[in-house]
Amino acid sequence: MELLSGADMIARFLQDEGVEYIYGYPGGAALHIYDALFRQDKVKHILVRHEQAATHAADGYARAAGKPGVVLVTSGPGATNAVTGIATAYMDSIPMVVLCGQVMSHLIGDDAFQETDIVGVTRPIVKHSFSIRHPSEIPEVLKKAFYLASTGRPGPVVVDIPKDMTAPTERYEYVYPKKVKLRSYNPVTRGHTGQIKKAVELMLKAKRPVFYTGGGVVTGNASEGLTDLVQRLGFPITTTLMGIGSYPQGDRQCLGWLGMHGSYESNMAMHHADLVIAIGARFDDRVTNNTSKFCPTAKIVHVDIDPSSVSKTVRADVPIVGPAGSVINEMISLIQGKDIAHPEALTEWWEKIEGWRAERQGKLYEPSNEGEVLKPQEVVEAVYRATRGEAFVTTDVGQHQMFAAQYYKFAKPNRFITSGGLGTMGFGFPAAMGVKMSYPDDDVVCITGEGSFQMMMQELSTCKQYGVGVKIVNLNNGSLGMVRQWQDLNYKSRHAHSYMESLPDFQKLIESYGFTALRVHTKEELEPALERALADKHELVFLDVYVDPHEHVYPMQVPLGAMRDMLLSKTERT
Amino acid sequence: MRHIISILLENEPGALSRVVGLFAQRNYNIETLNVAPTEDATLSRLTVTTNGDDRVIEQITKHLNKLIDVVKLVDLTEGNHIERELMLVKVKALGAARDEVKRTADIFRAQVVDVTPSLYTVQITGDAGKLDAFLQAMAPVGILEVARTGVSGIARGDKVLSL
Numbered sequence A: 001m002e003l004l005s006g007a008d009m010i011a012r013f014l015q016d017e018g019v020e021y022i023y024g025y026p027g028g029a030a031l032h033i034y035d036a037l038f039r040q041d042k043v044k045h046i047l048v049r050h051e052q053a054a055t056h057a058a059d060g061y062a063r064a065a066g067k068p069g070v071v072l073v074t075s076g077p078g079a080t081n082a083v084t085g086i087a088t089a090y091m092d093s094i095p096m097v098v099l100c101g102q103v104m105s106h107l108i109g110d111d112a113f114q115e116t117d118i119v120g121v122t123r124p125i126v127k128h129s130f131s132i133r134h135p136s137e138i139p140e141v142l143k144k145a146f147y148l149a150s151t152g153r154p155g156p157v158v159v160d161i162p163k164d165m166t167a168p169t170e171r172y173e174y175v176y177p178k179k180v181k182l183r184s185y186n187p188v189t190r191g192h193t194g195q196i197k198k199a200v201e202l203m204l205k206a207k208r209p210v211f212y213t214g215g216g217v218v219t220g221n222a223s224e225g226l227t228d229l230v231q232r233l234g235f236p237i238t239t240t241l242m243g244i245g246s247y248p249q250g251d252r253q254c255l256g257w258l259g260m261h262g263s264y265e266s267n268m269a270m271h272h273a274d275l276v277i278a279i280g281a282r283f284d285d286r287v288t289n290n291t292s293k294f295c296p297t298a299k300i301v302h303v304d305i306d307p308s309s310v311s312k313t314v315r316a317d318v319p320i321v322g323p324a325g326s327v328i329n330e331m332i333s334l335i336q337g338k339d340i341a342h343p344e345a346l347t348e349w350w351e352k353i354e355g356w357r358a359e360r361q362g363k364l365y366e367p368s369n370e371g372e373v374l375k376p377q378e379v380v381e382a383v384y385r386a387t388r389g390e391a392f393v394t395t396d397v398g399q400h401q402m403f404a405a406q407y408y409k410f411a412k413p414n415r416f417i418t419s420g421g422l423g424t425m426g427f428g429f430p431a432a433m434g435v436k437m438s439y440p441d442d443d444v445v446c447i448t449g450e451g452s453f454q455m456m457m458q459e460l461s462t463c464k465q466y467g468v469g470v471k472i473v474n475l476n477n478g479s480l481g482m483v484r485q486w487q488d489l490n491y492k493s494r495h496a497h498s499y500m501e502s503l504p505d506f507q508k509l510i511e512s513y514g515f516t517a518l519r520v521h522t523k524e525e526l527e528p529a530l531e532r533a534l535a536d537k538h539e540l541v542f543l544d545v546y547v548d549p550h551e552h553v554y555p556m557q558v559p560l561g562a563m564r565d566m567l568l569s570k571t572e573r574t
Numbered sequence B: 001m002r003h004i005i006s007i008l009l010e011n012e013p014g015a016l017s018r019v020v021g022l023f024a025q026r027n028y029n030i031e032t033l034n035v036a037p038t039e040d041a042t043l044s045r046l047t048v049t050t051n052g053d054d055r056v057i058e059q060i061t062k063h064l065n066k067l068i069d070v071v072k073l074v075d076l077t078e079g080n081h082i083e084r085e086l087m088l089v090k091v092k093a094l095g096a097a098r099d100e101v102k103r104t105a106d107i108f109r110a111q112v113v114d115v116t117p118s119l120y121t122v123q124i125t126g127d128a129g130k131l132d133a134f135l136q137a138m139a140p141v142g143i144l145e146v147a148r149t150g151v152s153g154i155a156r157g158d159k160v161l162s163l
């Protein structure tokens, strides 16, 4: 039997749980824990420069590694700084455990120095939260936190730890709990077979089917099964932003992604489909546009692990509550040896889709000519080529995010890492740090905008401290481009506060941290700059790429319209 | 439609706020709310009455079920059930109204549980409709104060909400 202080139990538990990295920032209420971390060397602590970055880095790590990201912050401002990152992880269902220091238990409620009711503050943006009431509870509560964060529909879990719970003088028995049980928590492990049969019948009989898959396939590690299923059936597939890479984007059957800025062919196919097979997607408003006009002729099969996602915004004809992976496998075994009922209809459907595809071919944007200002789209395409499509790409939020999603073709899941649900500017750079730590030998590129980058650029210092070699491609349009686009479209181009009038000299800024930065103005400069940036996998390089500030993201769905109602360029619409 | 949802909740600090917070956060309405411990010290029973169409009620029960602190729940309005609420009312009782209040209380099977020279305190139990009707009947006399417990309920017959 081993006697440990609460703080040592935490450090020890993290080791026993196999945690590699913990992202954090110290402060009074967390100092016993920090001391315990100091006295061990298995769990590596990464000192960020702002607690929000700790949560985004842990989030990026979690998305790439498929394991919970772990964060440690102090009470009060430390914890409140983490809130945006917790909300980001919550909206995208990312497993994360956030350990928050808290004031001593006898001071709670007295407005003590650096006291915040962080459990209260985060209540609507966590999967669950705990407050430690006795040091001896620590191993079990932490195990529950990791279990909840990473099973079922994953999400962030906050653990509030009053300072006296970690006092070095009080020691209790420590045993690593291999398993925990929560009587009220039993995530489903498979879908209802009768429902799956019904879905498969519809699939075999469909004339104009389309798969619509989301982040649930990615987090559920179900991409391989999905690819197999889709290819056996020969159906078209579109993914959500979060589902990018759940099916190889370069494949003929993949129509790209759907929704507000989704591809023309995706949105057209959805609108005209007679069967939509949704897997691990949640029919959110950025996908459906006006739900009353959504897919007017389609029956809907909806597979999701979270019952509350099913029929939330769009009624499912065949609801299936279950994990994507096992449901997909069951579907595969049910279609084995069976043929689709209307192969000729499917052929016709594909002809229609190919027609939509051809309509927009070569019209997506106009590349720059020699010596002209670059188009953001062609920069992303160049990044794609330079990294052979194999990089991990994180983004911030704005036009650059949409261009990254549209023009980098992801062949694998977990490679496109973006804040889809919350749309958090500032996510991209710290998330890239987390990704790089789980894949140190891969290219990790953060495609950002000058607005977003400035929200988390203090992390350059973290990268310097730990030698984090991420590549930053700053699509510098000198403005809050996405805001400006909306102002062009809806406010007669009155650009209220969407300029960044006092941008720093990014090159000098980056160089002041001892990193390399290159300015890129034209096509001729672009490829050599990318080559230089990617030369050494372990070196941080920043490309400040000046792009056309007047460019808009298209297609763009018309507000309150159907899936097929889109602006296709500044002058064309459907 | 009005629904009565009864929940077995972990008797943990913060559990109640998760339930109440869910209603606020998702824009669901709470008409009445009633919470108390059960025979099992680890559980409390919470009963909430709410309004909404089928889609909304489905979402409410799904989201409630997702809360880790919610162990089990039942929508009592889906089957036969007994609904009860307790109300204490202070009403003016002067002159002729004194008898009038007493008579009305008798009709409603309510009891006068406290008396002063100028008022009666009446206790009444029943479903929410009965309590509303009593208040209506008392309005002309003059209602001074109302304390209602909120609805509590239980299924009729063999059905039992337990672990």
Ligand SMILES: Cc1ncc(C[n+]2csc(CCOP(=O)(O)OP(=O)(O)O)c2C)c(N)n1
Pocket (backbone or CB within 6 Å): A396, A397, A398, A399, A400, A401, A423, A424, A425, A426, A448, A449, A450, A451, A452, A453, A475, A477, A479, A480, A481, A482, A483
């Ligand atoms: C934290 C946060 N604040 C505000 C917004 C609203 N917003 C969405 S896109 C955008 C502009 C982003 O500008 P930039 O990073 O330069 O990207 P660009 O659109 O120019 O490519 C803003 C302000 C947001 N998504 N996140």
Ligand SMILES: [Mg+2]
Pocket (backbone or CB within 6 Å): A398, A449, A450, A451, A475, A476, A477, A478, A479, A480, A481
């Ligand atoms: Mg910009």
